[in-house]
Amino acid sequence: MSIDIQGLHKRFGNFVALENIxxxxxxxxxxxxxxxxxxxxxxxxxxxxxxETADEGxxxxxxxxxSQHARDRRVGFVFQHYALFQHMTVFENIAxxxxxxxxxxxxxxxxxxAKVHELLxxxxxxxxxxRYPSQLSxxxxxxxxxxxxxxxxxxxxxxDEPFGALDTKVRKELxxxxxxxxDELHVTSVFVTHDQEEALEVSDQIVVMNHGRIEQIGTPxxxxxxxxxxxVYQFLGNINLFHGRAHSGWVRLGxxxxxxxxYQDAQHVPAMAYVRPHDIDxxxxxxxxxxxxxxxxxRISILGSLVRLELLQTEDGEIxxxxxxxxxxxxxxxxxxxxxxxxxxxxRVFLQEEENQTTPLPHWQGHGDGI
Amino acid sequence: MMSRLRQxxxxxxxxxxLGFTLGYLCLIVLIPLAMAFSKAFEVSWSEFWGIxxxxxxxxxxxxxxxxxxxxxxxxxGFGLVVAWVLVRYRFPGKRxxxxxxxxxxxxxxxxxxxxxxxxxxxNGLIGQFLKPLGLKVAFTPLGIIVxxxxxSLPFVVRTVQPVLEDLEHEVEEAATSxxxxxxxxxxxxIFPAIRPALLTGFTLAFARAIGEYGSVxxxxxxxxxxxxxxxxxxxxxxxQYDYQGAAAVSVVMLIISFILLLLINLLQRWSRLRHx
Numbered sequence: 325m326s327i328d329i330q331g332l333h334k335r336f337g338n339f340v341a342l343e344n345i346x347x348x349x350x351x352x353x354x355x356x357x358x359x360x361x362x363x364x365x366x367x368x369x370x371x372x373x374x375x376e377t378a379d380e381g382x383x384x385x386x387x388x389x390x391s392q393h394a395r396d397r398r399v400g401f402v403f404q405h406y407a408l409f410q411h412m413t414v415f416e417n418i419a420x421x422x423x424x425x426x427x428x429x430x431x432x433x434x435x436x437x438a439k440v441h442e443l444l445x446x447x448x449x450x451x452x453x454x455r456y457p458s459q460l461s462x463x464x465x466x467x468x469x470x471x472x473x474x475x476x477x478x479x480x481x482x483x484d485e486p487f488g489a490l491d492t493k494v495r496k497e498l499x500x501x502x503x504x505x506x507d508e509l510h511v512t513s514v515f516v517t518h519d520q521e522e523a524l525e526v527s528d529q530i531v532v533m534n535h536g537r538i539e540q541i542g543t544p545x546x547x548x549x550x551x552x553x554x555x556v557y558q559f560l561g562n563i564n565l566f567h568g569r570a571h572s573g574w575v576r577l578g579x580x581x582x583x584x585x586x587y588q589d590a591q592h593v594p595a596m597a598y599v600r601p602h603d604i605d606x607x608x609x610x611x612x613x614x615x616x617x618x619x620x621x622x623r624i625s626i627l628g629s630l631v632r633l634e635l636l637q638t639e640d641g642e643i644x645x646x647x648x649x650x651x652x653x654x655x656x657x658x659x660x661x662x663x664x665x666x667x668x669x670x671x672r673v674f675l676q677e678e679e680n681q682t683t684p685l686p687h688w689q690g691h692g693d694g695i
Numbered sequence: 696m697m698s699r700l701r702q703x704x705x706x707x708x709x710x711x712x713l714g715f716t717l718g719y720l721c722l723i724v725l726i727p728l729a730m731a732f733s734k735a736f737e738v739s740w741s742e743f744w745g746i747x748x749x750x751x752x753x754x755x756x757x758x759x760x761x762x763x764x765x766x767x768x769x770x771x772g773f774g775l776v777v778a779w780v781l782v783r784y785r786f787p788g789k790r791x792x793x794x795x796x797x798x799x800x801x802x803x804x805x806x807x808x809x810x811x812x813x814x815x816x817x818n819g820l821i822g823q824f825l826k827p828l829g830l831k832v833a834f835t836p837l838g839i840i841v842x843x844x845x846x847s848l849p850f851v852v853r854t855v856q857p858v859l860e861d862l863e864h865e866v867e868e869a870a871t872s873x874x875x876x877x878x879x880x881x882x883x884x885i886f887p888a889i890r891p892a893l894l895t896g897f898t899l900a901f902a903r904a905i906g907e908y909g910s911v912x913x914x915x916x917x918x919x920x921x922x923x924x925x926x927x928x929x930x931x932x933x934x935q936y937d938y939q940g941a942a943a944v945s946v947v948m949l950i951i952s953f954i955l956l957l958l959i960n961l962l963q964r965w966s967r968l969r970h971x
Binding site: 400 | 876
């Protein structure tokens with residue numbers, strides 16, 4: 325079932341939680357709402373579920389106005405902290421949605437039993453049926469919560485930071501499992517996360533949110549490779565930031581001079597450029613034409629298959645971070661203290677006025693320019 | 696034996712604390728109770744039996760336990776509503792209401808008894824309106840129940856309140872999104888969660904009501920066979936220097952109370968086992 329969100333506004337007192345949200349979620353997709361805490365993503369999810377009401381705007385399911393009350397919306401909601409019924413067994417938890425149906429639509433005991441066992445089979449936890457939630461691990465609890473939500477055959481599945489309370493290893497397992505499950509069931513799903521890796525790995529579409537607004541909607545490739553705003557650039561993946569000026573189709577960033585035809589009309593406008601750490605080459609010799617910046621390697625960390633290098637630009641003392649494969653690192657024979665020349669391969673320039681609209685995240689401040 | 700009981704723990708002192716607990720319980724609970732038993736059996740078994748099965752004594756047992764049970768039951772329902780309102784809603788004067796709940800704990804029971812009697816007597820502030828309806832509260836068993844409700848109100852409220860506060864709101868939202876109605880959420884989700892606390896509150900209120908003396912004697916009228924509670928009967932036996940008789944009645948009351956409390960505890964255990 326498709327979800328159509330039109331002109332949604334929501335305030336809590338003076339705090340604007342959502343501002344003019346317009347979003348179309350096609351049927352059968354798995355969509356991630358991604359953003360820092362407090363960006364409104366959970367509020368949006370709760371409004372879709374009917375657990376919260378919007379001040380303005382509409383939610384349409386398959387083109388029709390969604391029912392007023394959460395009870396009638398037929399959405400499956402999965403909470404970060406599971407919200408299982410502690411006094412019921414796993415079996416009864418999953419059966420709950422069927423048992424509370426009005427008598428006329430309530431399945432028989434045999435049908436309920438069959439449905440619950442089918443779902444337990446789907447989440448591969450059949451042997452847990454007689455246990456109580458307090459006897460299960462976090463990962464098991466979240467799978468039970470998902471089965472409970474699926475029992476009512478929801479039109480839409482909504483997951484609020486579903487893996488947020490789990491440890492890294494379980495989280496990775498579960499999100500792959502969720503993706504496989506979604507490919508099997510094809511129920512339209514929306515999940516909220518602040519973990520960019522999770523969003524990139526699992527979803528068909530990513531909706532990046534900040535300060536109650538949507539910054540960008542796109543496939544994982546689109547939002548990662550072509551971020552629409554500086555915020556998206558910063559939020560998805562690591563970045564290096566260079567400050568400079570744009571003038572008549574050229575951008576000067578410290579020692580770098582680049583062509584920027586899109587800013588043909590700019591006249592000495594402050595600009596900033598974003599470069600991913602893996603989009604940088606390190607050269608032993610400078611290139612002609614101001615395309616490289618000299619820097620000294622100050623630290624080398626080996627992160628599994630990747631090597632991360634921290635460099636200090638010799639001209640202005642700014643820090644740059646570079647990532648490369650181990651093979652490349654070994655071939656180049658780089659050592660701490662080496663003088664190298666930084667050459668960005670892909671670089672995205674934003675003019676300063678744009679930047680003013682979005683403020684960088686607090687924990688990236690004071691980090692220098694290198695991330 | 697001792698080494699088998701000893702459990703390794705970061706805090707030592709099992710022997711010391713167990714010894715202290717037993718000694719303390721002996722001094723405060725067991726020795727006084729044993730005294731009552733020994734006094735009661737200074738008379739022969741048949742005399743004892745005669746004392747404790749006298750019609751007037753039996754009537755007082757029925758009244759004491761019956762009225763206490765009813766008062767505790769009323770408070771279980773009423774206390775739940777009070778706790779619910781205090782936890783779920785915000786309203787002006789909430790802290791005042793919260794403090795008011797504890798007042799029956801602090802008020803001297805005689806004051807409570809006299810006040811209630813004045814209010815509910817046939818020309819009292821409330822009693823005058825009940826009289827045309829044919830309801831007589833003061834100086835009847837009904838008055839006893841009213842007094843017992845008053846003094847045992849805080850127990851249910853105070854045991855249920857923290858449990859209600861700890862209930863996750865998300866659990867109710869989960870139930871809503873699964874299609875449960877309000878009433879279904881209450882009796883399938885909330886009620887099972889607070890049931891042990893309700894039962895504890897009921898037990899405490901019941902126990903407190905059984906032992907109540909001060910407030911009841913003012914409002915009861917104390918008519919033998921009709922509105923005379925067991926504690927009063929014991930006191931009046933003492934006033935007639937019938938120490939053995941007083942002790943015999945107390946012992947029976949003790950035994951019944953103990954059995955009832957034990958049963959309620961077992962019920963609670965059973966309900967906890969059954970519902971995790």
